[in-house]
Amino acid sequence: MIKTIELVVSLKMPDTTAITALQTLQKLGFGRIKEVKRYFYYKFSVDGNLEDFKSKISKVDNLVNANKHTFDFEIKKDNYVKVLVKNTDDDGSGILSTLKDRLGFNNIKKVESAVMWGLLIDGNEKEAGKIAEKAAKDLLANENYQEFAIL
Amino acid sequence: MPKPNVAVVYFPGNNCEEETLSAVLAAGMDGKIVRWNQRKDIDKYHGYVIPGGWAYEDRIRAGVIAAKDPVFKIIKKEAESGKPVLGVCNGAQALVECGMIPGLKNQVEMALAPNKNPFISGYYCTWVFIKSEQEKNKCAFTNSIDKNEIIPIPIAHGEGRFVTRDKELLQKLIKNNQIIFRYSTKEGKVEDKFPVNPNGAMYNIAAICNKKGNVMAIMPHPERASFVRQLPDITNLKNMSAGNISGMERPAPARKMFDSMKRYIEEEML
Numbered sequence: 465m466i467k468t469i470e471l472v473v474s475l476k477m478p479d480t481t482a483i484t485a486l487q488t489l490q491k492l493g494f495g496r497i498k499e500v501k502r503y504f505y506y507k508f509s510v511d512g513n514l515e516d517f518k519s520k521i522s523k524v525d526n527l528v529n530a531n532k533h534t535f536d537f538e539i540k541k542d543n544y545v546k547v548l549v550k551n552t553d554d555d556g557s558g559i560l561s562t563l564k565d566r567l568g569f570n571n572i573k574k575v576e577s578a579v580m581w582g583l584l585i586d587g588n589e590k591e592a593g594k595i596a597e598k599a600a601k602d603l604l605a606n607e608n609y610q611e612f613a614i615l
Numbered sequence: 616m617p618k619p620n621v622a623v624v625y626f627p628g629n630n631c632e633e634e635t636l637s638a639v640l641a642a643g644m645d646g647k648i649v650r651w652n653q654r655k656d657i658d659k660y661h662g663y664v665i666p667g668g669w670a671y672e673d674r675i676r677a678g679v680i681a682a683k684d685p686v687f688k689i690i691k692k693e694a695e696s697g698k699p700v701l702g703v704c705n706g707a708q709a710l711v712e713c714g715m716i717p718g719l720k721n722q723v724e725m726a727l728a729p730n731k732n733p734f735i736s737g738y739y740c741t742w743v744f745i746k747s748e749q750e751k752n753k754c755a756f757t758n759s760i761d762k763n764e765i766i767p768i769p770i771a772h773g774e775g776r777f778v779t780r781d782k783e784l785l786q787k788l789i790k791n792n793q794i795i796f797r798y799s800t801k802e803g804k805v806e807d808k809f810p811v812n813p814n815g816a817m818y819n820i821a822a823i824c825n826k827k828g829n830v831m832a833i834m835p836h837p838e839r840a841s842f843v844r845q846l847p848d849i850t851n852l853k854n855m856s857a858g859n860i861s862g863m864e865r866p867a868p869a870r871k872m873f874d875s876m877k878r879y880i881e882e883e884m885l
Contacts, residue, residue: 481674488675488683551729558736603683606676606712608726608780 466509466573471521472580473504473528473535485581489599496595501544501582506559509574517571524567526559539615544582545596546615549605551578580615619880622649622660624690626681629668629705631838638838639664641866642873644880651686661880662699663690665706667771667836677727677774678708687713697883699755699876700830704772707822707832711777716832717784717793718825724784725823727834728776731815738773742847743813745821745835746799754795754828755879759871765803766796766868767850768835770813775834777820785818795831796822801849829879833872840869 479502486500506527510517518537522528528535539546556575563569581604585592596614605612621639625632625648632648639646646664649657671680681687687709694700694715702710708727710716717724730739747757747764760766779785788794797819798812799805805819806812812819814834822833839845844863846853856862866874 480672484671484674484680488680492683553728553731603679604675606679606723606726608723609728609778610726 466511467514469508469510469514469517470538471506471508471527471535472537472539473506473533474501476532476534482581485603489603492602494595494599496586496591497583497599498586499544499584503580503582505539505548505578505580507576508572510571511573512571517569520569524563526562539580542582544584545592547581547583547596547600547604548613548615549579549581549600549610550576550612552609552611616881616885619644619661619877619885620659621646621662621664621876621880622657623647623664623666624649624651624657624686625666626651626668626670626684626709628670628672629666631667631703631705631836635664635666635703635838638841638870638873641841642870642877644873644877651681651684654686654689657686657689658693660693660698661884662876663693663701665690665700665702665709666838667704667706670705670709673705673774676712677772678705678710679712681705681709682712691715694825694830697827697829699879701756701872701876702830702832703836703838704775704834707834708774710830710832715830716823716825717788718830719784719787719791724781725777725779727772727774728778729774730772730776730813732813733809738771739813740769740771741810741813742767742769742849743810743821743835744768744799744801744803745796746803746805748794748797749792753792754824754831754875755883756824756831756833756872756875757795758878759875763803764868765799765801766840766871767801767846768837768840768869770835772814772834775814775816777816777818777823777834779817788823789818791826793824793826794818794820794822795824796820796833796835837869837872840867841873842870843867
């Protein structure tokens with residue numbers, strides 16, 4: 465039976481890209497965005513034992529380098545509005561081929577990857593969602609080759 | 616007549632500013648490398664070149680942080696008055712991300728997406744050929760280049776694939792004569808397959824200008840193909856100059872883009 469599992473990876477050290485995103489958003493007038501975090505997001509479709517898969521995939525240093533990354537198998541529920549940005553024509557075949565052909569993960573059927581932004585926004589849930597959507601359109605995604613979703 | 620004076624606008628992370636300035640000077644223009652935050656008097660220059668490199672380490676997306684910099688407001692305004700603006704590689708990405716290219720609506724209409732290459736993912740560096748698509752005088756950077764002229768030129772990028780989600784845009788660009796260079800074979804045949812099209816760009820697009828013709832975004836590097844000594848052995852020009860130092864310093868075909876910029880400024884701005 466095919467099951468899906470998410471892997472959310474972030475840097476342990478200060479993320480200069482997230483800092484630049486915050487500064488740029490504030491310069492663009494997004495003063496209510498107080499903090500930005502960035503995550504590498506993967507979604508695997510897996511056939512087989514999930515616990516075994518979790519244990520092995522978290523040791524693949526192409527995805528998680530224990531020296532600099534921290535990871536989780538779910539998107540944490542916190543005060544940050546999450547914006548998932550994905551390249552529309554990336555079918556994940558590059559990562560899939562590395563994991564299957566070079567690292568022996570034969571039980572993976574499909575991989576999706578994206579960048580996930582976490583925005584700490586001063587405002588209620590509805591306002592924050594609107595601000596996050598505008599931030600995605602203005603800076604975080606180019607909709608000519610990317611799509612985004614507010615989670 | 617004063618010499619055309621061009622600003623090579625440098626952003627933190629660019630790495631092609633010196634060779635770009637060399638090409639500008641070699642074409643007979645004056646020029647200076649101007650930092651992104653030296654905005655005072657930047658409007659006094661006759662034209663602008665945004666060089667290649669990794670402005671702001673390509674954080675978020677190639678060219679997007681530079682595109683949001685206040686200096687671009689000034690460059691946009693000067694371009695509206697007719698001054699020429701050339702964006703090379705990362706500079707081209709910034710021109711697309713700030714909406715100056717193709718510039719038909721006041722919004723970002725295109726993207727330079729990650730390369731599509733059957734063998735290598737990410738950054739790809741090689742020599743290619745581009746073919747001029749337009750008659751002379753359509754664009755400020757091709758008034759010394761004949762239609763169908765073929766130019767050897769290097770590419771060096773990871774995100775160089777011109778794309779758009781607007782299904783009608785390509786036809787508009789063709790109709791408006793805004794597609795200036797397309798990737799081709801050495802003989803000028805446009806084939807939409809690797810390696811002729813090295814990054815999978817739609818319609819083999821290598822360079823696009825705005826409707827007015829004074830702003831051009833080009834992914835290949837004309838400044839790296841402006842002297843015979845820079846050319847690879849795939850061209851006869853270098854072999855013909857072997858052992859001849861002055862011959863090596865002669866202009867290579869891509870220099871004509873800078874020659875054209877000079878001519879445009881002299882005819883339109885001075």
